[in-house]
Amino acid sequence: MKQELDAYAHLDSPLHRWENRYKIAGLFLLAFAFAFVEDVRLLPALVVITAGLFWLSNLPFSFLSGRLKIPGLILFGIVASLPFLSGTTILASLGPVSIKQEGVMMALVIAVRFVCIITLSLLIFSTDTLVNTLKGMIALRMPPILADMVLLTYRYIFDLSASFRTTQTSVRLRGFQNNKLSGGKLNTLAALMGNLIVRSYEQSERVYKAMILRGYGMTETNPAALTSTPADKMWLASILLLAIGLVAAQLYLAL
Amino acid sequence: MHIPDGLIPATVAAGGYVVAGALTAYSIKRINQSDNAQEQIPKVALLTAAFFITSLIHIPVPPTSIHPLLSGLMGALLGWFAMPAILIGLLLQAMIFGHGGITTLGVNAVILGIPAILAHFIFQTVNANSKMADIKEAAADKWGARKLQISGFLAGAIGVGISVLLFYGFIILTIPADIIDPAAERRATLILSLSHLPLLLVEGALTAMLVTYLSRVKPELLRGLSEARA
Numbered sequence: 464m465k466q467e468l469d470a471y472a473h474l475d476s477p478l479h480r481w482e483n484r485y486k487i488a489g490l491f492l493l494a495f496a497f498a499f500v501e502d503v504r505l506l507p508a509l510v511v512i513t514a515g516l517f518w519l520s521n522l523p524f525s526f527l528s529g530r531l532k533i534p535g536l537i538l539f540g541i542v543a544s545l546p547f548l549s550g551t552t553i554l555a556s557l558g559p560v561s562i563k564q565e566g567v568m569m570a571l572v573i574a575v576r577f578v579c580i581i582t583l584s585l586l587i588f589s590t591d592t593l594v595n596t597l598k599g600m601i602a603l604r605m606p607p608i609l610a611d612m613v614l615l616t617y618r619y620i621f622d623l624s625a626s627f628r629t630t631q632t633s634v635r636l637r638g639f640q641n642n643k644l645s646g647g648k649l650n651t652l653a654a655l656m657g658n659l660i661v662r663s664y665e666q667s668e669r670v671y672k673a674m675i676l677r678g679y680g681m682t683e684t685n686p687a688a689l690t691s692t693p694a695d696k697m698w699l700a701s702i703l704l705l706a707i708g709l710v711a712a713q714l715y716l717a718l
Numbered sequence: 719m720h721i722p723d724g725l726i727p728a729t730v731a732a733g734g735y736v737v738a739g740a741l742t743a744y745s746i747k748r749i750n751q752s753d754n755a756q757e758q759i760p761k762v763a764l765l766t767a768a769f770f771i772t773s774l775i776h777i778p779v780p781p782t783s784i785h786p787l788l789s790g791l792m793g794a795l796l797g798w799f800a801m802p803a804i805l806i807g808l809l810l811q812a813m814i815f816g817h818g819g820i821t822t823l824g825v826n827a828v829i830l831g832i833p834a835i836l837a838h839f840i841f842q843t844v845n846a847n848s849k850m851a852d853i854k855e856a857a858a859d860k861w862g863a864r865k866l867q868i869s870g871f872l873a874g875a876i877g878v879g880i881s882v883l884l885f886y887g888f889i890i891l892t893i894p895a896d897i898i899d900p901a902a903e904r905r906a907t908l909i910l911s912l913s914h915l916p917l918l919l920v921e922g923a924l925t926a927m928l929v930t931y932l933s934r935v936k937p938e939l940l941r942g943l944s945e946a947r948a
Binding site for chain 1: 720722723724725726727728729731732742743746749750755756757759760761762763764765766767768769770771772775776777778779780786795802803805806807809810812813814815816817819820821889906920923924927928930931932935936939
């Protein structure tokens with residue numbers, strides 16, 4: 464499991480310089496405003512805002528297209544049937560199959576919202592290191608239990624993943640082929656998964672002892688001493704204005 | 719079993735955050751009532767990481783392959799910790815792979831979290847008469863082992879079954895009623911739900927096998943977080 468999210472965290476751009484708390488709050492609310500849009504006439508605005516922010520971030524387009532590939536296929540599987548199943552206004556028909564206008568419009572709205580929100584989430588998570596982004600979330604009043612769990616989970620995902628790959632290789636070298644479902648193979652997979660769960664549990668006991676030795680739970684910690692500038696607040700205000708504008712426009716068009 | 723960004727309206731996505739937030743807050747309240755909540759945090763975090771990785775395994779189910787959801791197993795093992803663990807797992811999946819999404823995080827947490835909590839109660843109820851402290855002895859006994867397998871199967875299968883119903887419920891119910899034929903909607907719901915039956919059976923069998931494995935190798939895992947349980 465290769466960590467690619469931090470690949471462009473070192474770049475210099477207005478979005479990279481934007482303090483994490485403001486960036487997460489602003490872009491998250493903008494993503495919700497995008498999700499609120501249901502009128503096709505507002506879709507160009509979503510595209511222009513997203514393209515503008517992406518251009519400002521200096522992230523390469525290949526990075527975005529790579530991120531869109533698998534979630535895009537899943538979304539396509541869900542919305543592909545809409546033009547054929549939804550609506551009453553027939554645009555074109557071939558025998559018993561007809562393409563309906565309402566279904567096409569709905570699929571278009573969903574697809575554009577999807578691409579724009581995925582792009583915004585990429586801007587949130589890829590314009591700083593993942594650890595700094597998590598610290599920004601913690602500073603936004605995430606409960607302490609969740610904050611500790613998210614940092615520890617993230618810390619050990621890559622360790623355990625490497626260890627799991629080694630186990631998978633050794634199982635394969637002993638002749639196991641995961642190509643056909645059978646009770647025996649499912650049992651082997653269960654043992655493989657159970658083995659990882661047991662090892663992670665045993666490791667957690669050592670991790671806890673090490674944490675206690677380092678004073679875990681003894682003092683109140685301040686995980687993210689973040690400072691903001693007037694520019695950070697200006698960015699947030701601008702993004703919030705865009706979000707409010709989109710919601711107001713959608714409400715007006717729905718009247 | 720992740721709803722992607724942009725698919726559901728913002729009002730439903732916001733409602734998902736409210737429900738997931740309430741469930742997580744209640745779970746944290748129950749966790750904080752236990753004496754050893756702090757000690758459990760690294761255990762739950764590493765188990766969450768392990769679940770995250772094992773859920774990426776391909777299981778061949780012709781003509782395709784599936785990934786296990788493991789929400790039933792998480793419920794059985796983690797108890798009230800399952801809800802925050804699922805929330806964190808989904809957040810990291812959205813961040814690292816782009817699966818699910820940031821606006822749909824709440825809805826996705828509800829889809830996996832409610833079945834996990836139900837699976838926890840099912841697992842506890844079936845094993846209510848077994849002393850969880852003597853889980854290894856119970857597993858050595860023929861009837862005790864059978865009960866563990868049945869409770870594991872039910873936790874896994876019901877976990878997937880309810881997740882599937884919630885997933886399609888969210889998707890189909892959010893399509894405006896005026897643009898979809900109600901008969902087609904009912905037919906699609908039935909077909910899509912039935913098509914997940916093999917997944918339900920495979921996940922149930924896998925969870926039963928995993929519970930059996932854990933009862934032999936690390937029985938305390940099946941009772942390890944019991945103090946944070948209901």
